[in-house]
Amino acid sequence: MSENAAGAVIVISSHVVRGSVGNRAAVFALETLGHQVWALPTIVLPWHPGHGRSTRLTFAEADFEAAIDDLIHAPSIGEVKAVLSGYFGNAAQARSVAKLVSSLREKNPELLYVCDPVMGDLGGLYVPEATAEAIRDHLIPLASLATPNRYELAWLSGAALDDNNAVMEAALSLGPSRMLVTSAVPMMAGGTGNLYLSGKHALLAEHRVVENPPNGLGDLLAALFLSRLLSGVEDEKALQLATASVFEVLARAVKRGSNELMLASDASSLSTPMAMVQMRHLIHPAQRRKK
Ligand SMILES: Nc1ncnc2c1ncn2[C@@H]1O[C@H](COP(=O)(O)OP(=O)(O)O)[C@@H](O)[C@H]1O
Numbered sequence: 001m002s003e004n005a006a007g008a009v010i011v012i013s014s015h016v017v018r019g020s021v022g023n024r025a026a027v028f029a030l031e032t033l034g035h036q037v038w039a040l041p042t043i044v045l046p047w048h049p050g051h052g053r054s055t056r057l058t059f060a061e062a063d064f065e066a067a068i069d070d071l072i073h074a075p076s077i078g079e080v081k082a083v084l085s086g087y088f089g090n091a092a093q094a095r096s097v098a099k100l101v102s103s104l105r106e107k108n109p110e111l112l113y114v115c116d117p118v119m120g121d122l123g124g125l126y127v128p129e130a131t132a133e134a135i136r137d138h139l140i141p142l143a144s145l146a147t148p149n150r151y152e153l154a155w156l157s158g159a160a161l162d163d164n165n166a167v168m169e170a171a172l173s174l175g176p177s178r179m180l181v182t183s184a185v186p187m188m189a190g191g192t193g194n195l196y197l198s199g200k201h202a203l204l205a206e207h208r209v210v211e212n213p214p215n216g217l218g219d220l221l222a223a224l225f226l227s228r229l230l231s232g233v234e235d236e237k238a239l240q241l242a243t244a245s246v247f248e249v250l251a252r253a254v255k256r257g258s259n260e261l262m263l264a265s266d267a268s269s270l271s272t273p274m275a276m277v278q279m280r281h282l283i284h285p286a287q288r289r290k291k
């Protein structure tokens with residue numbers, strides 16, 4: 001039995017019929033890497049709205065809250081070692097998940113809560129402001145690790161983030177002890193990548209940009225990084241592996257001309273990525289202040 005069998009992960013995000021965003025990415029990635037998964041959808045859609053009109057199947061706020069209460073009182077809730085949240089259908093759902101995380105923490109102070117604050121991108125917020133505010137005010141303060149993209153971090157911190165020093169200062173100001181910032185400012189020409197900041201680490205993992213990327217890369221990255229941490233992989237290695245997997249899955253999908261990630265075909269890229277990632281140690285903001 002792998003060490004992963006010892007604990008389950010609750011994932012809470014959107015479910016699409018076709019495609020691999022939200023929970024479809026997180027569940028497959030976590031299960032492929034050997035974790036037990038409990039999956040709660042926040043909305044159900046035929047496909048990611050980026051592909052065109054897509055009917056939103058929604059849950060009444062009180063029903064979503066009731067399902068969260070069931071989970072809190074589930075006899076098997078002691079199995080749960082981590083929670084990962086992503087896309088929310090409304091602000092009330094974010095508050096319900098805050099209640100879930102707080103309740104699980106009371107019973108298990110070691111609970112890992114990863115908050116992927118899915119709210120926007122370069123073009124601005126794509127969720128209602130009330131949803132973004134609920135994530136900022138109720139969930140970020142509970143997060144063991146938050147995984148915003150650079151534009152989400154700018155919105156959350158209210159700062160302009162033109163270079164990675166500004167990214168790191170904003171990440172520190174947000175509060176969680178570990179931050180994984182995606183779409184960080186590239187140091188490599190034609191590159192992109194992820195910046196990881198903890199009390200000890202200031203790391204940048206870079207690779208080249210791929211044109212016309214399918215959606216769901218941030219969802220996949222958060223799940224893979226969480227998986228590696230749960231498996232006891234050291235942070236720097238976890239960053240390298242998760243980044244390499246995302247890049248490899250992306251490059252393979254685009255090479256085939258697919259408009260979605262093809263996780264089932266590329267499961268080996270999740271477990272044993274071969275792609276090279278450029279790892280850089282940055283000067284930690286605490287170290288810079290001492291100078
Ligand atoms: N066009 C791209 N080419 C190569 N890698 C990409 C591209 N877009 C995203 N990635 C990789 O996926 C990571 C997460 O994607 P990002 O778009 O920042 O997340 P989100 O989906 O949460 O907005 C990025 O940090 C980068 O490593």
Ligand SMILES: Cc1ncc(COP(=O)(O)O)c(C=O)c1O
Pocket residue numbers: 013014015021022023045048049086087118121214215216217218219
């Ligand atoms: C309904 C919906 N909209 C938008 C997004 C964000 O897409 P992306 O991860 O590509 O930024 C997601 C991702 O989970 C989603 O499920």
